[in-house]
Amino acid sequence: MSSRRSRGGVSEEEINELISRLQTLLPSARRRGASQASTTKLLKETCSYIKSLHREVDDLSDRLSDLMASMDQNSPGAEIIRSLLR
Amino acid sequence: MQGRNCTTGKSSTAFKQELLKNLLRGLRARTDACAFSAMSVHERKRAVKSSADVAMAAARGVGARWPKAILAAAAASTSSNRSSCQVRSSRFRRVARRCFFREKRRGPAAGVAAASSVDVARRLVRRRTMALRKVIPGGDAAMDEASLLREAMDYVVHLRAQVDVLRRVSEAMQIRSSLLRYAPSSIHGQEASSSMRQ
Numbered sequence: 001m002s003s004r005r006s007r008g009g010v011s012e013e014e015i016n017e018l019i020s021r022l023q024t025l026l027p028s029a030r031r032r033g034a035s036q037a038s039t040t041k042l043l044k045e046t047c048s049y050i051k052s053l054h055r056e057v058d059d060l061s062d063r064l065s066d067l068m069a070s071m072d073q074n075s076p077g078a079e080i081i082r083s084l085l086r
Numbered sequence: 087m088q089g090r091n092c093t094t095g096k097s098s099t100a101f102k103q104e105l106l107k108n109l110l111r112g113l114r115a116r117t118d119a120c121a122f123s124a125m126s127v128h129e130r131k132r133a134v135k136s137s138a139d140v141a142m143a144a145a146r147g148v149g150a151r152w153p154k155a156i157l158a159a160a161a162a163s164t165s166s167n168r169s170s171c172q173v174r175s176s177r178f179r180r181v182a183r184r185c186f187f188r189e190k191r192r193g194p195a196a197g198v199a200a201a202s203s204v205d206v207a208r209r210l211v212r213r214r215t216m217a218l219r220k221v222i223p224g225g226d227a228a229m230d231e232a233s234l235l236r237e238a239m240d241y242v243v244h245l246r247a248q249v250d251v252l253r254r255v256s257e258a259m260q261i262r263s264s265l266l267r268y269a270p271s272s273i274h275g276q277e278a279s280s281s282m283r284q
Contacts, residue, residue, distance in 0.1 A: 014232050015231060015232055015235070018232055018235040018236065018239070019235065021239060022235055022238060022239050022242075025239060025242050025243065039214075040214050043214055043215060043217070043218050044217065046218060046238055046242070047217045047218050047220075047221055049242065050218075050221045050222065050238070050241065050242060050245065051221055053242070053245040053246065053249060054221070054245075056249045057135070057138060057139075057245070057248060057249055057252060058135060060138075060249065060252035060253055060256055061131060061134045061135040061138050061252065062131050062134075062135075063256045064134050064138075064252060064255060064256050064259070065122075065127075065130045065131045065133070065134040065135075067256060067259045067260060067263065068113070068117070068122055068130075068134070068259070069122050069123060069130060070263065
């Protein structure tokens with residue numbers, strides 16, 4: 001078992017395993033299949049993926065904010081939305 | 087293969103429901119404290135975004151680091167924001183306090199090895215994870231690469247869930263308001279419910 005302990009006690013294998021698990025979450029995983037991208041590349045991709053998710057959250061929050069402002073103030077929409085998830 | 091279970095499948099629905107519940111509560115608390123119409127557009131958007139993040143962090147709980155960072159940042163900005171709207175959001179302060187307390191009880195992190203080769207390796211790792219640390223809440227804390235990768239995975243999974251919940255809420259509200267406009271008789275969001283089916 002040759003685990004190189006050069007990262008403060010964490011083995012190389014563990015990092016690689018985590019990287020490949022992370023890769024499955026990225027959008028590129030669906031396109032290219034299991035291609036062996038470098039760790040640095042995957043870290044960069046994860047970074048931009050998180051940023052794009054942040055932008056989506058911002059856009060949706062803005063939309064929601066506008067919708068709420070144009071609705072009645074007693075927020076009956078909340079009742080409907082809750083009932084949708086039952 | 088063990089390791090932490092990323093939220094997928096059944097628990098994803100539970101998380102989204104918890105997020106939604108927190109979101110609705112948070113939004114209602116804000117609108118009760120200060121009418122949305124009284125806020126500026128920018129304040130309103132910031133309030134919704136903050137509610138969404140707090141809702142996500144509270145729904146995630148203590149299994150990761152990023153929720154604490156979000157809650158801490160939200161609590162800090164609320165206490166420093168003495169402008170038009172003073173929301174007494176004691177709820178997320180309570181959650182933030184609970185998270186901090188648990189963190190303190192766990193004790194200090196492991197000691198640092200003094201070997202120079204380890205330092206060099208650590209510096210290299212640190213440089214390539216720097217960008218990632220900036221986009222993950224609490225990512226700038228001292229963390230080895232493995233923990234950071236786990237945080238990243240956990241955060242991505244829950245961010246996607248947050249996007250999903252926000253999208254459904256917007257759609258449901260949109261459908262409802264257009265239905266009310268064109269057919270004010272009692273209409274339940276039946277179109278919206280079909281989009282909510284898992």
